[in-house]
Amino acid sequence: MTGGPLVPKVSLTTSLKDTILEMTTKRLGATCVVDADGILRGVITDGDLRRLLQKTTDVSGVTAEEVMTRNPKTILFGALAAAALQELETFKITQLIIVDKEHRPVGMVHIHELVKAGLATQDRG
Numbered sequence: 001m002t003g004g005p006l007v008p009k010v011s012l013t014t015s016l017k018d019t020i021l022e023m024t025t026k027r028l029g030a031t032c033v034v035d036a037d038g039i040l041r042g043v044i045t046d047g048d049l050r051r052l053l054q055k056t057t058d059v060s061g062v063t064a065e066e067v068m069t070r071n072p073k074t075i076l077f078g079a080l081a082a083a084a085l086q087e088l089e090t091f092k093i094t095q096l097i098i099v100d101k102e103h104r105p106v107g108m109v110h111i112h113e114l115v116k117a118g119l120a121t122q123d124r125g
Contacts, residue, residue, distance in 0.1 A: 001098060002028060003107035009034055012041060012065040016052075019044060019064045030095045032105040033068040040105050042068030043097060074099045077106050084109050 008026035010019050010033055023031045023044070033042040044067050052059065052067055074097045075084050084096050088111050098107035 001107040001109045001113070002026075003098070007105055007108055008032060009105060010044075010064045011036070012063065012068075014064045016059045016062040016064070016067065019067070020049065023049075028095055028108055028110055030108070031064075032072075032097055032108070033064045034105065038104045040072070040074065040097060040099055040103050041065070042070045043072035043095075044068050045095070072097055074103070074105075075109075076101070081109075081114060085111075085114050088114070 006026060008022050008028055008031035010022050010031050012033060012035055014022075014033075019031060023029070023046070030043055030045040032040055033044060035041050042065070044064060048067055048069060052062075073087060073091050073093060075087055077098050077100050079098075084098075087096055088094065088109075094111045096109050097105050098109060100106050
């Protein structure tokens, strides 16, 4: 799990440029989108960015809230890695956001981390 200050996070009003910079810096292929209280409101993945650019090339003035996927898949902090892997496989996603009881993101797990740990194979069918 990637946690603490290494968890990619932006606010709802963050510009698309700054959102991409956060994603690039943190290198997980996604970023959490949080409200002013730090509550998770959405996620932006590399795929979301590609789909946006298929629709339009003028992204000036676009904010994270306009691009994010609402209600992202999450798992509660303290859950077993095997449970996280099951969620990743069930929903065919590569990242899973780890949240606390108040639904604030505290971490992110990427399928590659589980592969390195020997919990998953790269052939996910």
